[in-house]
Amino acid sequence: MHETRPGTARERLLAAALDLFAEHGVSGTSLQMIADRLGVTKAAVYHQFPTKDEIVLAVIDPALQRLGPIAERAEAQRGHTARQDAVLAGVVDLVVEFRRLSSTLSFDPVVVRLVRTHHALRSLQRIRRMLGGTAPDPGSRVRIAALSGGLMMAGADPAVAGLDDEDFRDHLLAAARRILRG
Amino acid sequence: MHETRPGTARERLLAAALDLFAEHGVSGTSLQMIADRLGVTKAAVYHQFPTKDEIVLAVIDPALQRLGPIAERAEAQRGHTARQDAVLAGVVDLVVEFRRLSSTLSFDPVVVRLVRTHHALRSLQRIRRMLGGTAPDPGSRVRIAALSGGLMMAGADPAVAGLDDEDFRDHLLAAARRILRG
Known part of the structure; x- marks a missing residue:
């Protein structure tokens, strides 16, 4: 075709x-x-x-490049809650903007392998740390794992395909806050 | 090898x-x-x-077969909250038991295609309906989309790889309830 x-x-x-x-x-x-x-x-x-790897990298690069600024902007905030809010807002914006990409590729084994050696991995780790994903308690770890999966995959769901970006963003941010804060 | x-x-x-x-x-x-x-x-x-499709179906079939009983047990409960609790408990148990499978295959394009024509799809739709995933309001839809993604992918996260099943189950159930109830 x-x-x-x-x-x-x-x-x-x-x-x-x-x-x-x-x-x-x-x-x-x-x-x-x-x-x-x-x-x-x-x-x-x-x-x-x-190589196909170069195509994959070119497809995911614009999204990966956004991780550094998200981490920096959040780290510039004072206080745990303000940092978490900045991280969530940045990541949710990213997910909405790259809605199709995140759900298509986030968990593809090839993409996982490529991201593992990409410099953006460091920003991703800073972001996870601010959210509590590296905390020693199992509760925080599971919460952040569920949050990551939820953010990445929500855009793939046929039930939200008809929503405009603004609605999707607002409700996704609310759901993300709920997971984190209870 | x-x-x-x-x-x-x-x-x-x-x-x-x-x-x-x-x-x-x-x-x-x-x-x-x-x-x-x-x-x-x-x-x-x-x-x-x-065919490879038959291998994929044989791999995912034990998990898919569990969806019907989960839906039936939940539908037998009285009241919206009791039904949601039964669904969440059943789905979280399923995710924990098939921890590796859910994170490896749930969003694979081939698996998505095969599930679309599998009879277990009907049970999955009943389960989503009980959780509110087909509700008309965008908030419920996004919440259930995030919940589904979070449940499916949480087990894939390296940060939870070391947790035993019981810890993983308890905290995943708590996170799932938080998304749904706020």
């Missing part, structure tokens, strides 16, 4: 890749499939991105 | 498949990879499971 979408060749390639990742997972998507979807040769895809 | 684990040939095959699904996603795992992991021929795998 050929697609003609607006944007540069690179943007069209990344959009087609994300569609295919959502349908088949990253491991189930080949450079050839991406080429076929775009109606170009595999060589043309290869010319822009010699 | 060959593995020798206890259990029948079928159980060993399914365990090896789940390992590979966790590493590569379902789409990134071939019958040949499963055969190699077990140190058998592809024909031997094919003899038990002619």
Whole structure:
């Protein structure tokens, strides 16, 4: 199936890749499939991105780049609660903006492997620490694990597909606060 | 890499498949990879499971079969709160028992496709309805979407990997109640 979408060749390639990742997972998507979807040769895809890992990184990079500023802005707040509020607001905004991406790729084994060696991992760890995800008590750990999963996956749910971004953001932030604060 | 684990040939095959699904996603795992992991021929795998879909279904079936009884037990309760409590207890038990499975496969595109036509989908819909996931207000919808994601993915979090099942269950149930009730 050929697609003609607006944007540069690179943007069209990344959009087609994300569609295919959502349908088949990253491991189930080949450079050839991406080429076929775009109606170009595999060589043309290869010319822009010699490996699939580079495509995945290009798809997730804009979201990962946001983690550092979120961590910094939160760390600049005084007091535990203000820091948590800043983290939650930043992460919820990020999830809403990259709604489709987060639910499609967050738990893909290939993405998990790539993020593990990405410099943004440090920001992610700072964010988790501020939320209490590294606290010694099991209650905090489970709460943050459930919060992470809830934030990442909420956008994938067909029941929220029809909500506009503002509604989705407000209610997701409320749900996130509820998990953290009780 | 060959593995020798206890259990029948079928159980060993399914365990090896789940390992590979966790590493590569379902789409990134071939019958040949499963055969190699077990140190058998592809024909031997094919003899038990002619398609990968059948392997995936065999892996997820024990968990899916539990959804019907969870829905029935909850529907037998009187009152909204008692029904929600029964649903949460049942689903949290299920998540704890199939801890690894839920986090590995719940959002895999292949699994999502297979569940969509599985008879257990009806039980899942009954369960979501009891939790309020089909309510018209956006707040309930987002809450249930976050709850589902949180329940499914919490077990995948490295920060909870060391917790025993009882601790994990208790704190996950508490977090789930918090999302629902505020």
